[in-house]
Amino acid sequence: MRATAVRSLGFNKRKSRGFMSDQVMNSSGPMLAADGTPLKAKLARAERTQRIRAAVLVMPLFLFILITFIAPIFNMLYRSVENKIVTDTLPKTAAVIGEWDSGIDAVPDEAVFSAFAEDFKAAIAAREHTKLGSRLNYEKAGIASLFRKTGRRLKKFDFDQPLKPQFLAVDDKWGDTEIWQTIQQFAHPLTMGYYYAALDLEAGPDGVNLVAENQRQYLRLFWRTLWMSLLITGLCFSMAYPVAYLLSILPMKSSNLLMILVLLPFWTSLLARTSAWKVLLQREGVINETLVQLGFVATDNRLELINNTFGTITAMTHILLPFMILPLFSVMRTIPPSYVRAARSLGATEFTAFWRVYFPQTISGIGAGSILVFILSIGYYITPELVGGRTGVFISSRIAYHVLTSLNWGLAASLGSLLLIGVLVVYWLYDRIVGIDNVKLG
Amino acid sequence: MSGLPSYANLGNHLWFYAFRTICFLIFFFLIFPILVIIPLSFNAQPLFTFTPEMLTLKPEAFSLMHYQDFFTNADWQRALQNSFKIAPVATVLSVTLGTVAAIGLSNPKMPFRKAITAVLISPMIVPLIISAAGMYFFYANIGISGTYWAVVLAHAALGTPFVIITITATLSGFDQSLVRAAANLGANPVRTFFSIQMPLILPGVISGGLFAFITSFDEVVVVKFVGSASQTTLPWQMFTGLREQISLTILAVATIMVAISICLLITLEILRRRSEALRTGRVG
Numbered sequence: 237m238r239a240t241a242v243r244s245l246g247f248n249k250r251k252s253r254g255f256m257s258d259q260v261m262n263s264s265g266p267m268l269a270a271d272g273t274p275l276k277a278k279l280a281r282a283e284r285t286q287r288i289r290a291a292v293l294v295m296p297l298f299l300f301i302l303i304t305f306i307a308p309i310f311n312m313l314y315r316s317v318e319n320k321i322v323t324d325t326l327p328k329t330a331a332v333i334g335e336w337d338s339g340i341d342a343v344p345d346e347a348v349f350s351a352f353a354e355d356f357k358a359a360i361a362a363r364e365h366t367k368l369g370s371r372l373n374y375e376k377a378g379i380a381s382l383f384r385k386t387g388r389r390l391k392k393f394d395f396d397q398p399l400k401p402q403f404l405a406v407d408d409k410w411g412d413t414e415i416w417q418t419i420q421q422f423a424h425p426l427t428m429g430y431y432y433a434a435l436d437l438e439a440g441p442d443g444v445n446l447v448a449e450n451q452r453q454y455l456r457l458f459w460r461t462l463w464m465s466l467l468i469t470g471l472c473f474s475m476a477y478p479v480a481y482l483l484s485i486l487p488m489k490s491s492n493l494l495m496i497l498v499l500l501p502f503w504t505s506l507l508a509r510t511s512a513w514k515v516l517l518q519r520e521g522v523i524n525e526t527l528v529q530l531g532f533v534a535t536d537n538r539l540e541l542i543n544n545t546f547g548t549i550t551a552m553t554h555i556l557l558p559f560m561i562l563p564l565f566s567v568m569r570t571i572p573p574s575y576v577r578a579a580r581s582l583g584a585t586e587f588t589a590f591w592r593v594y595f596p597q598t599i600s601g602i603g604a605g606s607i608l609v610f611i612l613s614i615g616y617y618i619t620p621e622l623v624g625g626r627t628g629v630f631i632s633s634r635i636a637y638h639v640l641t642s643l644n645w646g647l648a649a650s651l652g653s654l655l656l657i658g659v660l661v662v663y664w665l666y667d668r669i670v671g672i673d674n675v676k677l678g
Numbered sequence: 679m680s681g682l683p684s685y686a687n688l689g690n691h692l693w694f695y696a697f698r699t700i701c702f703l704i705f706f707f708l709i710f711p712i713l714v715i716i717p718l719s720f721n722a723q724p725l726f727t728f729t730p731e732m733l734t735l736k737p738e739a740f741s742l743m744h745y746q747d748f749f750t751n752a753d754w755q756r757a758l759q760n761s762f763k764i765a766p767v768a769t770v771l772s773v774t775l776g777t778v779a780a781i782g783l784s785n786p787k788m789p790f791r792k793a794i795t796a797v798l799i800s801p802m803i804v805p806l807i808i809s810a811a812g813m814y815f816f817y818a819n820i821g822i823s824g825t826y827w828a829v830v831l832a833h834a835a836l837g838t839p840f841v842i843i844t845i846t847a848t849l850s851g852f853d854q855s856l857v858r859a860a861a862n863l864g865a866n867p868v869r870t871f872f873s874i875q876m877p878l879i880l881p882g883v884i885s886g887g888l889f890a891f892i893t894s895f896d897e898v899v900v901v902k903f904v905g906s907a908s909q910t911t912l913p914w915q916m917f918t919g920l921r922e923q924i925s926l927t928i929l930a931v932a933t934i935m936v937a938i939s940i941c942l943l944i945t946l947e948i949l950r951r952r953s954e955a956l957r958t959g960r961v962g
Contacts, residue, residue: 283787286785286787287787287788287789289782289785290782290783290785290787290788290789291782291788291789292782293778293779293781293782293783293785294778294779294782294783294788294794294798295782296775296778296779297775297776297778297779297798297838297842298779298794298797298798300775300834300835300838301797301798301800301801301835301838302797304813304831304832304834304835305800305801305809305812305813305835306797306800307816308809308812308813308815308816308817309800309804309808309809309812311812311815311816311819312808312811312812312815312816315815475704475707478697478700478701478704479701479704479705482697482698482701494705496943497705497708497709498708499943500709500712500936500939500940500943501708501709501711501712503892503939503942503943504712504935504936504939505895505896505913505932505935505936505938505939506896506898506913507896507898507913507916507917507920507932507935508712508715508916508931508932508933508935508936509711509712510920511715511916511920511924511928511929511932512711512712512714512715512932513711514920514924515714515715515718515726515924515929516711516714518726518924520725520726520727521726521727522714522718522726522727522728525727525728526727554707554708554711557707557708558708611803611805612805614805615804615805615806615807615808616805616806616807617806617807617899618898618899618917621921622917622920622921632805632807635807635808635811636807636810636811636899636903639810639811639814639903640902640903645815648811649811649815652807652808652811652812655805655807655808656804656805656808659803659804659805659808663803
């Protein structure tokens, strides 16, 4: 400890003070440096300079990542619960609707209706009511058209008369309990609504339940993403293990040569590899055509290899295989062959020697490769989208759909947040079991 | 263990050849899709299969027309230009920030090293679709969505973890006494960095830069989310093409991409040898 401290002191101060400072010693009292200050204080200062210097070097990138990456992630997490649209557009309604209990009255009383009428009038003036309508329409179909219709008629309302009958005269949907429940539910600035939607749940009068079986879509997609990623990880593992082993026992020269076969796909553009699979697997593609030419398959009975689960699994296993081979290889390369030989000479069968001696030493490589492949695969978008058809896409394509096409950003954010939580849980488990420091890049 | 010992029995022989056959099949699976697109991209007919004329190697069965299409089609050319406008700038940004930060991180006195490293590596750990969605919302909030710089910043963020990882790996084999010797001889920190540290960690910097470049050059999801149609890059154009109607021009582009990756691979191998030689001290 002291030796390193002295060395770092020397490194820092040598420039300004020449070579003398380290050597000054005082036989009585604390050790002093050349200028008479105690050595301990100087050491502390030197260490502080070092710390500050290191921190100053790291700071620009840290801030850069904070702004360009971490802030967007937190923004997404916030967006998945953010729900200001009702409280912003209908502030007075939001204040009074909390008192309404759908279990006692089917429809809110006059106080809520008059607050709503005032809010709605202001919203029409600000042209916000259709925006709110289309937002709430995600939750309850029909609200958008109801809002538009009421928006056209509201200017004829007589605000001195009771407003509830006037609303009901426009459309008897205003007497629908569910419409008001939706507004009530969203009258808080934070909501779990997007998460309910993302997990196929709905908040009804009798608590939170799963939606009807035929309307469930996200749970099925999450489940598919999970099992397909696990299958892809398993396939990658079973293919990578023999290859990595072969590479690790071959002499340097031939293993370097074979390594090219692993590294070339690794470095080749993802789109190039996906287009290769599209060419191979499609109906008029290389595999089908060859099988037809050889007479194994009839022309009108070609195999459906693409736009289904099979296409996604094949292409993704190919794309992610190098990510499994490289960490396995880097671990296997360091295992001395003498252990297995020792086991064999002590009488172990070939299988026992492998299973009890060799295999345990490769666990860290298996862990690193598996987590890499699994994490990459559950977030994959491009390849499943291109070769997966309808049955082979992952939750990622729903996220992309809600961000880019349906513009239901809250739902996209909650699906993304759930996926992120899943990834973090996997990392946490991995860190507990194997230790995160073992992840290497090739 | 690469050959069989003389005392091997029949079972050993069988296993030996079975194992090699399995490995051969896996290698075939790895490389075959990449090899198959290269000859097909020269197909004179608009087919995605090998015509009988191709198999007999008749010259008229091959043509460069798909490459010609790539180099004359305005859409593809714009995409190519966009790719080369975005990737190098993003690479320079991530290499500069990443190198400086990696030097700070490898200082043993760096406070909160583990936590800060976790933050700096996070763009590599978070699935791309999540990063892309988050960036889409946030960049729209701050009003830079759909601009060139939004894409560059996003790609630079995705590229830095690779730079950090490769450079800290190089620095872990770096002899700190060289820096002290330079300081001892009167060099200031900046001079020490450029004439001592930089040349020694250069292989790590370049390979980190290549990683960052390919990350940006081959990236579709983020550019599709954060960018606008005027930032269409080569992979984006390929994605659009693959989704609508696959054309042989895409295979020509894919072949060019394979050629680029072969160049990258060779560069990296040269760098690896150089840095290994430097570490073992065989080169002066």
